[in-house]
Amino acid sequence: MSTDTNPGPGITGDAAATDAKQRNKRARQVLFGCAAFTVLTTLAIFFVLIDNAVSYFYGARATEMIFLGVEPQSAVGLIEFLNVRELLAGEARWAPEHATPSHNAWPIIFGTLAITVGAAFVSIPIGTATALYVSEYASPQVRSKLKPTLEVLAGIPTIVYGYFAIAFINPVVLGPIAGLFGINIGRYSMLSGMLVVGIMTIPMVSSISEDAMQAVPDDLRNGAYALGATKYDVSVSVVTPAAISGIFASYILAVSRAIGETMAVTLAAGFNANITANPFSEIMTMTAYMVSMARGTSAIGTIEYQSLFAVGLVLFCMTLVMNLLNDWFKRRFQEEYR
Amino acid sequence: MSTSEDSLITTEVSSERTGRSDRPDETVLAARDLDVYYGDERALASVDVEIPEHKVTAIIGPSGCGKSTFLRCINRMNDQIAVCRVDGDLSFHGKNVYDDDVDPVALRRRVGMVFQKPNPFPKSIYDNVAYGLRIQGFDGDMDARVEEALRGAALWDEVKDQLDSSGLDLSGGQQQRLCIARAIAPDPEVILMDEPTSALDPVAASKIEDLIDELAEQYTVVIVTHNMQQAARISDKTAVFLTGGKLVEFNETAKVFENPDEPRVEEYITGKFG
Amino acid sequence: MSDDSDRKRRPDGGTATERNRGEELFADIDLRREHLKNRAFLGLIFAASMFGVVALALLLLDVVTDFYVGITEFEISLIQFFTVDGSRRPENAGFFGAIIASVMLMALTAVLSFFVGVGAAIYLEEYAPNNRITRLIKANLSNLAGVPSIVYGLLVLAALVNGIGVGPILLAGSVALALLVMPIIIVSAQEAIRAVPDGVRNGSYATGATKWQTIRQVVLPSAMPGILTGTILALARAIGETAPLLMVGALFVNRTPFGPFDRFSGMPTQIYAWAAEPSQHFIHLAAVGIVVLLTILLSMNAVAVYLRNKYETAV
Numbered sequence: 001m002s003t004d005t006n007p008g009p010g011i012t013g014d015a016a017a018t019d020a021k022q023r024n025k026r027a028r029q030v031l032f033g034c035a036a037f038t039v040l041t042t043l044a045i046f047f048v049l050i051d052n053a054v055s056y057f058y059g060a061r062a063t064e065m066i067f068l069g070v071e072p073q074s075a076v077g078l079i080e081f082l083n084v085r086e087l088l089a090g091e092a093r094w095a096p097e098h099a100t101p102s103h104n105a106w107p108i109i110f111g112t113l114a115i116t117v118g119a120a121f122v123s124i125p126i127g128t129a130t131a132l133y134v135s136e137y138a139s140p141q142v143r144s145k146l147k148p149t150l151e152v153l154a155g156i157p158t159i160v161y162g163y164f165a166i167a168f169i170n171p172v173v174l175g176p177i178a179g180l181f182g183i184n185i186g187r188y189s190m191l192s193g194m195l196v197v198g199i200m201t202i203p204m205v206s207s208i209s210e211d212a213m214q215a216v217p218d219d220l221r222n223g224a225y226a227l228g229a230t231k232y233d234v235s236v237s238v239v240t241p242a243a244i245s246g247i248f249a250s251y252i253l254a255v256s257r258a259i260g261e262t263m264a265v266t267l268a269a270g271f272n273a274n275i276t277a278n279p280f281s282e283i284m285t286m287t288a289y290m291v292s293m294a295r296g297t298s299a300i301g302t303i304e305y306q307s308l309f310a311v312g313l314v315l316f317c318m319t320l321v322m323n324l325l326n327d328w329f330k331r332r333f334q335e336e337y338r
Numbered sequence: 339m340s341t342s343e344d345s346l347i348t349t350e351v352s353s354e355r356t357g358r359s360d361r362p363d364e365t366v367l368a369a370r371d372l373d374v375y376y377g378d379e380r381a382l383a384s385v386d387v388e389i390p391e392h393k394v395t396a397i398i399g400p401s402g403c404g405k406s407t408f409l410r411c412i413n414r415m416n417d418q419i420a421v422c423r424v425d426g427d428l429s430f431h432g433k434n435v436y437d438d439d440v441d442p443v444a445l446r447r448r449v450g451m452v453f454q455k456p457n458p459f460p461k462s463i464y465d466n467v468a469y470g471l472r473i474q475g476f477d478g479d480m481d482a483r484v485e486e487a488l489r490g491a492a493l494w495d496e497v498k499d500q501l502d503s504s505g506l507d508l509s510g511g512q513q514q515r516l517c518i519a520r521a522i523a524p525d526p527e528v529i530l531m532d533e534p535t536s537a538l539d540p541v542a543a544s545k546i547e548d549l550i551d552e553l554a555e556q557y558t559v560v561i562v563t564h565n566m567q568q569a570a571r572i573s574d575k576t577a578v579f580l581t582g583g584k585l586v587e588f589n590e591t592a593k594v595f596e597n598p599d600e601p602r603v604e605e606y607i608t609g610k611f612g
Numbered sequence: 613m614s615d616d617s618d619r620k621r622r623p624d625g626g627t628a629t630e631r632n633r634g635e636e637l638f639a640d641i642d643l644r645r646e647h648l649k650n651r652a653f654l655g656l657i658f659a660a661s662m663f664g665v666v667a668l669a670l671l672l673l674d675v676v677t678d679f680y681v682g683i684t685e686f687e688i689s690l691i692q693f694f695t696v697d698g699s700r701r702p703e704n705a706g707f708f709g710a711i712i713a714s715v716m717l718m719a720l721t722a723v724l725s726f727f728v729g730v731g732a733a734i735y736l737e738e739y740a741p742n743n744r745i746t747r748l749i750k751a752n753l754s755n756l757a758g759v760p761s762i763v764y765g766l767l768v769l770a771a772l773v774n775g776i777g778v779g780p781i782l783l784a785g786s787v788a789l790a791l792l793v794m795p796i797i798i799v800s801a802q803e804a805i806r807a808v809p810d811g812v813r814n815g816s817y818a819t820g821a822t823k824w825q826t827i828r829q830v831v832l833p834s835a836m837p838g839i840l841t842g843t844i845l846a847l848a849r850a851i852g853e854t855a856p857l858l859m860v861g862a863l864f865v866n867r868t869p870f871g872p873f874d875r876f877s878g879m880p881t882q883i884y885a886w887a888a889e890p891s892q893h894f895i896h897l898a899a900v901g902i903v904v905l906l907t908i909l910l911s912m913n914a915v916a917v918y919l920r921n922k923y924e925t926a927v
Contacts, residue, residue, distance in 0.1 A: 020821075020822045020824075020825060021822055023822070023824055024822040024823050024824035024825070027824040027827075027828075028735075028823075030731065031731045031732070031735035031739060032735050032739070034727075034728045034729075034730075034731030034732040034734075034735060035732040035735040035736055035740070035749050037728055037732065038732060038749060038753055038795070038798070039748065039749055041756060041767075041791055041794070042756060045759065045763060045764075045766075045767050048766065048767050048770040048771055049763075049766065049767075051770075052770055125660065126660045126663050126664065129656065129657035129660030129661065130657070130663075130664060132657050133654075133658055133661040134661065137654055137658070146661060146665070149664070149665055149668060150664055152668060153664055153667070153668045155848070155849075155909065156668075156671070156906070157851075157852025157853070157854070157880060157905065158854065158855075159852065159854040159880045159883050159884055159887075159902075160671070160675070160852070160902050160905070161671070162884070162887065163675070163883065163898055163899070164671045164675075166887055167678060167895060167898075167899070168670065168674040199664070199667045202663070202664045202667075203664065206664070230643075230646050230647065230649070231650055231654075232646070232650040232654075233646075235653070253758070259760070260760020260761070260762065260763070261760070262761065262762045262854070262855035263854045263855055263880075263884060267884070267887055267888065287762055287855070290762055290766070290859065291855070294765075294858045294861065294863060295863060300774050308766065308769075309766065312763055315760060315762075315763065316759065316760075316763050319758055319759060319760055320755065320759075322758065323754070323758035323759075324755070326754075327751065327754055327755070
C-alpha cells in the first residue's frame with residue numbers, strides 16, 4: 001500500500017491496519033520460503049549426487065573443477081561403470097573396495113532389477129486381486145477388517161521385514177525348498193528378497209488400486225448389471241478397465257518403492273554382487289552396496305567413497321523416472337473422474 | 339414439476355398410436371400386492387399392475403412416490419441395495435421373479451434397462467454396444483448386431499464412421515441413444531427406462547421419444563417419467579403413483595389424462611398437487 | 613434392420629406368453645458356467661487377499677516366537693535390556709542407548725520438520741497463486757515423497773557429516789529424517805487446512821482481518837488436530853527408518869548419546885546391527901528390539917487414531 005496517495009480516512013486505514021498488512025506480507029514471504037525449501041531439497045540431492053559422482057568418474061568433484069580449477073583426470077569413467085561388453089561376456093564384476101578393484105556396475109543394477117521384477121510378480125497380482133476383492137466383493141464388515149490389516153502391513157518398518165526375511169522366509173520357508181533341488185541355501189537369497197519386497201509392496205498396490213476402483217461411478221456398474229452381467233463381468237470388464245490408469249499408478253509406485261528399498265533387501269538378498277539365474281543364491285542390490293559401504297570404513301575422497309554417490313545417482317534417476325511416470329498416470333486418472 | 343403447460347398438453351393424448359392400442363393386451367409383467375421396504379421405510383405399498391406386451395407403459399407420479407423403485411423391482415436391480423426387501427408377487431410371464439429359482443442375472447438378460455443419466459462405459463462405441471452380447475457369450479456376427487442395435491437406436495448414421503472412438507466423446511443425447519443401443523443389442527423382451535430424457539435438452543429428448551415409439555414395435559417398454567406431457571405423448575398405458583408408494587390409477591393413457599377415476603390423479607395431472 | 617439369419621430370435625416370432633411359462637422361463641439361458649467362473653474368481657481373489665493377512669500373521673508370529681525364545685532360551689533379561697547400552701558381547705547387550713537415541717531423534721525431527729512443513733502447507737493452501745512456480749513446488753513435492761530414504765542419508769552424509777564436517781552425530785541423523793518426513797507432513801497438513809470450511813475464513817475476513825491474521829487465529833487452530841495427527845503418523849514412519857541413519861554413520865556406536873552433537877545408534881540401526889550378526893543370540897536380541905519398536909509404533913498410531921476420532925466427532 002503506497003502512502004503518498006491519500007484517498008481519505010477510513011478505508012486505507014490507520015497505523016494498526018497498515019501494520020497488519022505488513023505482517024501479512026512478511027508471513028507470506030516466510031511461508032513461501034518454507035515451500036521453496038522443498039525444492040531446495042531436491043536441488044541439493046541432485047547437486048550432492050552429481051558433484052560427488054563426477055569425482056568418481058573424473059577424479060575431482062565438479063565444484064573442485066569449476067571453482068578450484070582442478071583438472072579432470074581419468075578415474076573410473078562411465079564406460080567402465082556401464083561396460084556392456086563385459087556384461088555380455090559374463091565378466092562384469094562390481095568390487096570397488098577389492099584389492100584388484102573392478103567398477104562395472106551391472107551386477108548391482110541387475111540385483112536391483114531382479115528384486116524389483118520378482119517383487120512385482122508378487123505384489124502386482126496379489127495387490128490387484130486384493131483391491132478387487134475389497135472394492136467389489138467384500139461385505140462392509142469384511143472390508144472394515146481387511147483394510148486396517150493391510151494398513152498395518154504398510155506401516156511396519158522395513159527393518160522388521162528384513163528381520164522376517166533373514167529369520168523366517170529364508171531359513172524356514174526357502175531352505176527346505178532349496179533342499180529339494182539339492183541346493184544348500186545360505187544366509188541370504190535373491191528369492192527371499194523378491195518375496196519380502198513383494199509382500200511389503202502389496203498394500204501399496206492394493207490401497208491405491210482400490211481407491212481407483214472406488215472412484216469408478218456406480219452408474220457404470222449398474223449399466224453392466226442391467227445387461228445381465230455377473231459380478232465377475234463387472235469387476236473384470238467394467239471396473240478394472242475404467243480404473244486402469246489409477247491401477248497402473250499403483251504399480252509404478254510399488255516398483256519405485258522396490259527399487260529404492262534398502263533394509264529388507266539388504267537383510268534378505270545379501271552382499272554378493274553377481275549376475276545369476278539361481279534364485280537361491282546371494283546377490284547384491286545397489287542399495288545393499290550402499291549399506292555395505294556404510295558398514296565399512298572408507299575414507300572420504302577415496303574412490304570407494306565416491307562410488308557411493310555414483311550408485312546413488314543411478315538409483316535416484318531410476319526412481320525419479322518412476323515418480324514422474326506415476327504422476328502422469330495419476331493425473332490421467334484424475335482427468336477421467338473428477 | 340407441474341406447470342400450467344401440463345394441463346394444456348394433457349388433452350393431446352396421441353391418437354396415432356391406435357394401431358398399437360387396438361391389439362389385445364397380452365400381459366408380460368404383473369405385480370400383485372407388491373410391497374417394497376428400504377429398512378423400515380415402505381417404498382411401495384400393495385401395488386397391483388399388469389403391463390401389456392409391445393406397448394409403452396408410462397409410470398408417473400411426484401418425486402419419491404416409488405416409481406423408480408417399482409421399475410428397479412422388475413429387473414431386480416434393487417438386489418444391489420442391501421437394506422431393500424421385497425414382498426408380494428412380481429411375475430414375468432407368470433413366473434414370480436422373486437422366486438428362489440430365478441437368477442437375477444438371467445432375468446436381466448430378458449429385461450433391459452436405460453438409466454436416468456447416460457452411463458456409457460469408458461470404451462469405444464462399438465464395445466459399448468457389443469458389451470451385453472459379449473458377456474452373454476454371443477458368437478455370431480457381432481458387426482451386424484452392433485449395426486442393427488445402433489440403427490434401432492437411431493444412432494447409426496451419426497456414429498458409423500467413428501465406432502472406435504470413445505462412447506464418452508458423444509453428446510448427452512447421443513450417449514443416451516448409445517445406452518439404448520446397448521440395451522437392445524442382446525435383444526431383450528422388455529426395456530425399462532428410468533426417466534431417460536430428464537438429463538437431456540429438449541431436442542435430444544424429443545429424439546428419444548420418437549425412438550421409444552419405434553421400440554414399442556418390437557419390445558415392451560416401461561418408462562418412468564416425471565414429465566406428464568411426455569407420458570401423454572408416448573405411452574399407451576399410464577400408471578400413476580402418488581406419495582406413500584401407492585398405485586392410485588392404472589389405465590389407458592387417454593383415459594388417465596382426460597377422465598381419471600381418482601380425483602387426486604386429476605389434481606396431480608392438472609398441476610394442483612405434486 | 614439388417615440380416616437376421618444368425619440371430620437367436622425367439623423361435624415363434626414373438627408371442628412370448630404362449631412360449632415359456634413358469635419353470636422353463638429362463639431355461640434357454642444357461643448361467644452355470646458363468647456363475648462357476650464368478651465363484652472361482654471370488655475364491656482366487658479372496659485367497660490373494662488372505663496372502664497379505666497370512667504374511668502379516670506369520671511376521672508377527674515369528675517376531676513374538678523369537679522374542680519368547682530369546683527371553684527363555686537365551687535368557688535375555690528385560691530389565692537389563694531396558695537399562696543397559698549395546699555391547700559387542702550378546703549377554704551384556706541392552707537397548708537403553710538406542711531407545712534414548714531414538715527418542716532424541718524423534719524430538720529433533722519433529723522440531724526440524726514441523727514448522728517448515730506446516731509453513732509450506734499453509735503457503736500452498738492459502739497463499740499460492742496458480743502459477744508455474746506453485747505447480748513446480750507441487751510436482752516436486754510428490755517426487756520428493758518417492759525418493760528412496762537412503763538417498764536422504766547420502767545427502768546428509770555428503771552435505772553435513774563430511775561437507776561441513778559435523779561427523780556422524782545425532783543431529784545429522786535427525787536432519788535426514790526430517791527431510792524424509794517433510795513431504796508427508798506437508799501433504800497431511802494441507803489436507804487438514806483444506807478441511808477447514810470456508811465459512812470460518814469468511815467470518816474472519818468480514819471483521820477486517822488480513823489473511824495472516826485469519827490463518828493464525830482461525831484456520832490454524834481448527835486445523836491443528838489434523839496437523840498433529842499427520843505429524844505423529846509421520847514421526848512413526850521416521851522412528852522405524854533405518855537406511856538414512858546407516859548412511860549418516862549410526863552403526864559404530866552403541867552407547868547412550870549425551871545430546872544432539874554426540875554420536876548415536878537408534879533403535880532400528882541397533883536392530884539391524886544385531887540382525888546382521890551370525891550369532892543366534894544376537895538374532896533374538898533383534899527380535900526383542902523389534903517387539904519394543906513395534907510397541908512404540910503401535911502406541912503412536914493409537915494416539916493418532918484417538919486424536920483423529922476425538923476431533924472428527926467434535927466437528
